[in-house]
Amino acid sequence: MTDRILQAAGEVFADQGLGATLADVAARAGVGVATVYRRFANKDELILASFEIRFRQSQTDVLRAIEEADPWTGFVEFFEGGVHLFSQDRGFREFVVGGYAESVGWARASSHDHVVTVIRRHQQFMREALERMLLRCQEAGAVRDDVHPSDLLALTMAAVSSIDFGALKGNPAIHRRVIGVILDGLRPARNAPTPLPPATSG
Amino acid sequence: MTDRILQAAGEVFADQGLGATLADVAARAGVGVATVYRRFANKDELILASFEIRFRQSQTDVLRAIEEADPWTGFVEFFEGGVHLFSQDRGFREFVVGGYAESVGWARASSHDHVVTVIRRHQQFMREALERMLLRCQEAGAVRDDVHPSDLLALTMAAVSSIDFGALKGNPAIHRRVIGVILDGLRPARNAPTPLPPATSG
DNA sequence: ACCATAGCGGAATAGTTGTTCCGCATTGCT
DNA sequence: AGCAATGCGGAACAACTATTCCGCTATGGT
Numbered sequence: 421m422t423d424r425i426l427q428a429a430g431e432v433f434a435d436q437g438l439g440a441t442l443a444d445v446a447a448r449a450g451v452g453v454a455t456v457y458r459r460f461a462n463k464d465e466l467i468l469a470s471f472e473i474r475f476r477q478s479q480t481d482v483l484r485a486i487e488e489a490d491p492w493t494g495f496v497e498f499f500e501g502g503v504h505l506f507s508q509d510r511g512f513r514e515f516v517v518g519g520y521a522e523s524v525g526w527a528r529a530s531s532h533d534h535v536v537t538v539i540r541r542h543q544q545f546m547r548e549a550l551e552r553m554l555l556r557c558q559e560a561g562a563v564r565d566d567v568h569p570s571d572l573l574a575l576t577m578a579a580v581s582s583i584d585f586g587a588l589k590g591n592p593a594i595h596r597r598v599i600g601v602i603l604d605g606l607r608p609a610r611n612a613p614t615p616l617p618p619a620t621s622g
Numbered sequence: 623m624t625d626r627i628l629q630a631a632g633e634v635f636a637d638q639g640l641g642a643t644l645a646d647v648a649a650r651a652g653v654g655v656a657t658v659y660r661r662f663a664n665k666d667e668l669i670l671a672s673f674e675i676r677f678r679q680s681q682t683d684v685l686r687a688i689e690e691a692d693p694w695t696g697f698v699e700f701f702e703g704g705v706h707l708f709s710q711d712r713g714f715r716e717f718v719v720g721g722y723a724e725s726v727g728w729a730r731a732s733s734h735d736h737v738v739t740v741i742r743r744h745q746q747f748m749r750e751a752l753e754r755m756l757l758r759c760q761e762a763g764a765v766r767d768d769v770h771p772s773d774l775l776a777l778t779m780a781a782v783s784s785i786d787f788g789a790l791k792g793n794p795a796i797h798r799r800v801i802g803v804i805l806d807g808l809r810p811a812r813n814a815p816t817p818l819p820p821a822t823s824g
Numbered sequence: 825a826c827c828a829t830a831g832c833g834g835a836a837t838a839g840t841t842g843t844t845c846c847g848c849a850t851t852g853c854t
Numbered sequence: 855a856g857c858a859a860t861g862c863g864g865a866a867c868a869a870c871t872a873t874t875c876c877g878c879t880a881t882g883g884t
Contacts, residue, residue, distance in 0.1 A: 605807025
């Protein structure tokens with residue numbers, strides 16, 4: 421039953437965002453709210469648990485990028501694939517872009533500490549992995565030297581945030597074009613721009 | 623008194639975001655909530671009115687960019703200056719990035735129509751101006767040809783959203799570096815990257 | 825000075841949502 | 855079957871905030 425709730429939470433948060441009601445989640449899971457609370461201390465814990473699969477996926481994505489033979493190819497695949505992950509989950513976007521992870525919104529329940537710990541651990545992992553990915557690219561001359569790992573986080577968030585713009589404008593693939601521009605901006609030098617993906621696909 | 627309320631609203635929304643309470647605004651203005659409601663039909667109208675100055679500023683920024691002798695310089699100044707505007711107003715950021723302008727959040731009161739009209743007018747203006755700015759750059763060979771005006775909006779929002787990341791991380795200038803990368807990505811060709819601004823200034 | 829009135833502040837209202845509580849059903853044991 | 859206990863659903867509770875209402879005050883005219 422825990423699984424059914426997690427599944428429902430994942431779906432509801434993915435398409436309504438974090439503002440979705442626990443009543444919605446419960447209804448979707450076909451259970452009462454109390455049952456949700458019996459399995460998860462509070463909404464934050466539920467959100468966190470429902471995102472654990474996303475955390476894992478993100479981590480897998482970076483690792484794959486690092487293991488890719490060509491550093492730059494790995495980098496590009498991370499950006500495109502990793503960011504694509506976000507395009508399917510509005511809740512996860514709000515979670516990351518909105519800074520929920522470190523803002524007041526998460527200072528609610530007694531489980532605060534646990535939530536913060538899990539998030540910090542994930543952030544730490546991502547930070548280190550991104551740094552390695554970046555360094556590898558820079559050593560190979562694939563990425564300009566003046567980019568810092570924290571820039572990468574910010575650029576990722578920037579790219580992610582453009583997903584909502586596309587969704588809003590009925591142009592769901594526009595974030596791929598934004599990613600294209602950003603990737604080109606990260607190159608040390610180039611004679612011609614890498615063509616952007618068409619505005620409508622994906 | 624209307625002015626005092628607007629002033630207070632501007633300040634409160636700027637540093638607490640759109641979630642700020644009308645009680646906060648009233649207190650800041652040194653008046654009761656009822657007085658706020660006597661001057662503005664509801665919260666949306668107040669928000670809108672308090673942002674009108676930002677709308678005007680944004681419009682001025684684009685126009686200046688278009689009138690700048692060198693198209694690319696104008697473009698850069700727009701991005702840096704225009705986006706800088708956002709860095710000082712969390713509410714305005716949420717308004718633009720969060721898609722408040724066209725999302726359900728604004729389907730509240732009876733003033734809905736008025737609010738939507740004003741926003742649409744501003745968006746229309748910005749869209750056209752950005753398009754002109756972009757075209758001018760492309761004709762001068764300063765910006766790659768495959769960029770579309772709607773990409774510009776998305777890129778602007780992406781850059782804006784990175785402001786919050788910087789604020790969160792205690793690195794308030796990181797959005798300037800994000801802008802730097804994006805601008806470089808918009809160039810048709812270049813031999814070396816344009817150096818990014820240092821991570822700590824501004 | 826008195827009165828009428830416009831305009832104010834803050835309490836009361838209404839709606840939303842996270843969280844808890846309670847009576848009931850179901851299940852498993854004897 | 856009878857009983858106990860586990861676990862459920864939904865109603866009740868609490869907190870928050872947009873919005874409205876009401877009694878009072880201050881002002882301006884006579």
